[in-house]
Amino acid sequence: MIRGFEAGIIIAVIAPLIGIFLVLRRYSLIADTLSHVSLAGVAIGLLLKINPLIAAIIAAVVSSVAIEKLRISKRIFGESALSIFLSGSLALAIVLISFAHGFGADLFSYLFGSINTVKQSDVYIIGALGILVVAAVIAFYKELVFVTVDEEAAYVSGIPTKFINILLIVLAAFTVSLAIPIVGVLLISALMVIPVVTALQLKMSFKKTIFFADLISVFSVITGIILSFYLNLSPGGTIVLVALGIFILTLFIKRR
Amino acid sequence: MQHVDHAHTIIELDRVCFSYTNEEVIKDVSLEIHKGDYVGIVGPNGGGKSTLLKLMLGILKPNDGTVRLFGSDIKDFKDWSKIGYVPQKTYIEINFPVIVEELVAMGRYGKQGLFHFPTKEDKEKTLTALKQVDMLGYKDRQINDLSGGQQQRVFIARALATEPEIIFLDEPTVGVDIKTQKQFYALLRKLNKELALTLVLVTHELDVVAHEATELGYINRTMEYYGNPEEFLKGAYFHELIGRGGLHH
Numbered sequence: 329m330i331r332g333f334e335a336g337i338i339i340a341v342i343a344p345l346i347g348i349f350l351v352l353r354r355y356s357l358i359a360d361t362l363s364h365v366s367l368a369g370v371a372i373g374l375l376l377k378i379n380p381l382i383a384a385i386i387a388a389v390v391s392s393v394a395i396e397k398l399r400i401s402k403r404i405f406g407e408s409a410l411s412i413f414l415s416g417s418l419a420l421a422i423v424l425i426s427f428a429h430g431f432g433a434d435l436f437s438y439l440f441g442s443i444n445t446v447k448q449s450d451v452y453i454i455g456a457l458g459i460l461v462v463a464a465v466i467a468f469y470k471e472l473v474f475v476t477v478d479e480e481a482a483y484v485s486g487i488p489t490k491f492i493n494i495l496l497i498v499l500a501a502f503t504v505s506l507a508i509p510i511v512g513v514l515l516i517s518a519l520m521v522i523p524v525v526t527a528l529q530l531k532m533s534f535k536k537t538i539f540f541a542d543l544i545s546v547f548s549v550i551t552g553i554i555l556s557f558y559l560n561l562s563p564g565g566t567i568v569l570v571a572l573g574i575f576i577l578t579l580f581i582k583r584r
Numbered sequence: 585m586q587h588v589d590h591a592h593t594i595i596e597l598d599r600v601c602f603s604y605t606n607e608e609v610i611k612d613v614s615l616e617i618h619k620g621d622y623v624g625i626v627g628p629n630g631g632g633k634s635t636l637l638k639l640m641l642g643i644l645k646p647n648d649g650t651v652r653l654f655g656s657d658i659k660d661f662k663d664w665s666k667i668g669y670v671p672q673k674t675y676i677e678i679n680f681p682v683i684v685e686e687l688v689a690m691g692r693y694g695k696q697g698l699f700h701f702p703t704k705e706d707k708e709k710t711l712t713a714l715k716q717v718d719m720l721g722y723k724d725r726q727i728n729d730l731s732g733g734q735q736q737r738v739f740i741a742r743a744l745a746t747e748p749e750i751i752f753l754d755e756p757t758v759g760v761d762i763k764t765q766k767q768f769y770a771l772l773r774k775l776n777k778e779l780a781l782t783l784v785l786v787t788h789e790l791d792v793v794a795h796e797a798t799e800l801g802y803i804n805r806t807m808e809y810y811g812n813p814e815e816f817l818k819g820a821y822f823h824e825l826i827g828r829g830g831l832h833h
Contacts, residue, residue: 348681352680352681467699468698470690470693470696470701470702471693471698473682473686473690474690474693477680477682477687477690478671478690480638480643480669480671481669481671481690481742482690482693482694483642483643484641484642484643484664484667484669484752485664485665485667485669485690485691485693485694485695485746486662486664486665486694487693487694488698527681528681531681531726531728531729532681532683532726533681533682533683533686533724533726534681534682534683534686535686536681537681
């Protein structure tokens with residue numbers, strides 16, 4: 329439970345931090361795609377008996393680079409590239425799972441998250457890579473923001489836009505796969521998108537928007553974990569519902 | 585007013601050709617833009633105005649021919665801090681979370697380079713640029729709260745914050761009213777005359793820009809005219825255009 333809290337708060341911080349760039353660049357679907365790729369990674373990990381989290385991270389990072397290369401090559405539409413990866417990796421995951429049909433209970437926790445069974449080694453991995461993601465966003469903050477606002481103008485200012493695009497999608501891959509033990513494959517993108525969209529309603533500067541998105545996200549994770557513990561609910565689902573509740577509340581307050 | 589060496593070539597296009605797929609959008613365009621020039625590029629929709637601008641900036645690569653910026657081939661060009669760019673403003677979306685000061689500060693980012701955080705000097709240059717376009721009072725406002733004309737000024741301020749020698753503008757007055765448009769052209773005149781900035785302006789407003797620019801280019805796949813705007817207005821080509829209703833595309 330304590331381990332779940334620690335890992336949950338780290339995820340709560342990095343999910344909107346990457347999510348804001350994905351949302352504003354209309355890349356939200358990437359989070360979903362990478363989460364399904366991560367599931368295939370988990371299945372491979374369970375099958376080969378290596379740490380499923382590490383397998384998920386590798387699968388997500390490798391695929392993220394491939395997706396970006398496909399997008400640049402313009403040989404197929406960006407969205408179709410994502411669909412291919414999404415359905416392809418889900419198919420692979422299902423086949424691998426049916427092939428080794430013994431790990432049903434385990435799989436369920438990867439689909440929907442399972443905070444109670446977070447391992448100590450997972451906390452270390454999430455902690456180390458979480459810090460890496462935060463450090464990368466701080467180091468490349470101005471480039472990430474400029475490319476998000478206006479990629480052409482950023483290019484004409486001499487910003488290495490290709491590198492920044494790859495960096496963003498790789499960071500997204502880390503974030504998505506790290507979040508799996510907490511909210512599960514099916515709910516990750518919600519944690520990356522909902523707090524950001526909520527903060528966007530408040531019409532603030534870029535920095536303040538990130539800050540509030542993080543605040544909403546951390547609050548949702550803590551509240552969600554506590555509620556799920558006392559009411560015996562699914563933690564992943566509860567976290568997302570809390571975040572969604574805050575979003576709806578914001579919409580109502582704004583309308584007044 | 586500053587002394588400007590108009591003999592100094594900033595941009596050189598030599599027989600540039602470009603096609604998106606099989607259709608050639610730009611064919612055999614050659615031109616020279618000199619320091620202090622105020623170039624208006626006009627032409628029909630789909631005639632290749634914006635494409636030409638993107639070729640000059642290296643956003644698009646020519647299929648044939650060469651583009652030289654400040655004497656070096658665009659492929660090897662590194663000195664991006666000499667360039668300011670004001671893009672077509674259609675992409676600013678509702679809710680985009682960026683305030684005026686943040687947007688203008690981006691003009692300094694390329695100069696600072698990777699792993700450098702903005703300094704006090706960057707902040708000062710940002711505020712100076714906002715002052716130059718009379719938008720300092722709006723620095724904490726979100727960009728979507730501004731009118732089209734005000735947004736356009738902010739984007740010019742971003743280009744100015746780079747402290748460039750040349751500014752490229754792509755259809756900057758689309759969707760603004762006549763009064764705003766007049767103020768906008770007055771601002772460009774000031775930048776060209778007082779700050780000795782070279783300007784390259786792509787626009788559909790031939791009637792306005794012909795009285796503002798020092799050089800006029802009319803592009804319709806090929807560069808059908810390049811030179812003095814007065815001559816263009818007097819010339820047979822212009823009258824032919826009016827004759828076939830080709831002015832208001």
